[in-house]
């Protein structure tokens with residue numbers, strides 16, 4: 001029987017999502033939930049491993065699984081790969097010491113370099129950071145090539161909704177496709193959607209926020225300014241003084257209302273640093289200046305409010321820069337990212353959790369499958385100007401010193417294995433972690449490392465004929481070590 005001849009039945013799930021709507025439904029007097037009748041869903045495909053979400057974590061997961069013999073399907077809701085790197089224009093590579101550059105990361109960077117899609121930003125006033133900027137267009141091609149080489153099958157414009165569950169184990173995914181609702185069968189499912197939506201809708205416990213609020217960090221509408229000529233160097237004090245006076249006058253006239261401009265200090269600091277420059281040949285600036293505060297990223301109305309507010313902040317900031325900042329005379333707002341930048345949303349519950357102490361104290365574990373060596377980087381959700389990284393306290397200074405010495409904290413295998421549902425894993429920013437730990441491990445290379453580990457583990461668990469829960473982490477670690485790319489293309493220079 002061909003898979004498409006099969007039909008599966010699914011139940012309406014998403015109890016937690018319904019709960020999230022409680023406040024608004026009570027106000028309007030609408031029903032809190034509705035019952036959806038059971039229905040038949042055609043089966044579109046049948047794979048060993050299905051990865052949901054083609055961002056840094058999902059691409060690496062799919063490659064990791066396919067390399068080890070699993071017939072692997074990656075589903076992605078957008079029409080390109082790269083996730084936030086592309087859709088949110090997160091075109092920036094940051095590391096403190098390179099300890100977090102692992103595995104597939106090196107092939108990714110090599111591919112970008114070959115295509116002229118990488119700009120090293122060493123010596124750009126960035127202190128101990130290892131920095132680069134990537135070309136988001138080339139990111140799409142590099143992932144496409146790496147996935148093809150590994151033999152991963154791909155479906156674009158497919159939105160994973162929830163898992164099909166049988167006897168407490170995931171046996172596939174229900175997805176919205178261009179053909180309608182379809183079932184995709186699999187022996188292992190890996191949620192790399194960033195938002196953890198597939199696992200959460202299947203009943204895996206999760207949390208969000210900073211412990212006190214539904215929000216954890218500010219959202220940022222990244223934007224690009226094109227046509228920037230000359231003067232890419234930071235501005236001198238005299239020029240800055242002129243720019244500041246011009247800004248004061250514009251604010252007094254009421255020309256600008258965006259909070260990022262009204263919070264003048266932060267805005268001027270950005271102009272001084274000129275933000276990020278995209279790869280060679282391109283006269284572009286990339287800005288992560290905007291901040292939208294107190295957003296519940298899982299509330300559809302609030303997220304829409306943030307989207308509109310962020311875009312307006314970007315427009316006003318770009319407008320001022322194009323009119324009044326030297327070097328931007330011929331410039332224009334090139335684009336604002338397709339999606340507002342989201343740093344934190346669901347953190348799914350796994351068999352283990354990366355704790356705040358793990359991150360602060362650089363804890364190591366024998367069952368570690370990845371490393372995080374970035375700052376504790378919490379963009380305050382209630383301030384336009386407060387710094388994201390603490391550089392002042394003694395504890396923060398001690399942490400920075402250890403990072404400068406090459407230290408990291410470990411991410412354990414159990415953080416990738418969903419609690420409560422067998423055959424279901426997760427990787428990237430939705431893995432099992434506390435708020436403070438997530439603020440560090442959300443960085444792209446660490447998401448890739450956890451994705452790769454999840455993919456390899458999914459494939460090995462099939463070979464070993466055990467569930468991911470039963471799989472010995474040592475086997476995964478040994479395989480990752482064998483697969484390790486021995487010639488890193490992106491050399492840290494400290």
Ligand SMILES: Cc1cc2nc3c(=O)[nH]c(=O)nc-3n(C[C@H](O)[C@H](O)[C@H](O)COP(=O)(O)OP(=O)(O)OC[C@H]3O[C@@H](n4cnc5c(N)ncnc54)[C@H](O)[C@@H]3O)c2cc1C
Nearest residue numbers: 053055056057077083084092160193194341342428429444
């Ligand atoms: C403003 C901002 C600045 C940042 N700065 C940096 C930085 O300088 N350096 C750095 O390394 N990191 C930075 N980050 C963090 C980093 O970009 C993200 O944490 C990282 O991309 C997360 O990777 P991921 O694969 O887990 O998720 P994502 O990159 O979000 O990828 C998830 C993918 O899943 C897809 N998807 C979602 N839902 C579904 C579904 N239901 N079905 C199918 N597909 C789905 C999405 O379209 C996307 O392609 C920044 C983030 C933001 C927002």
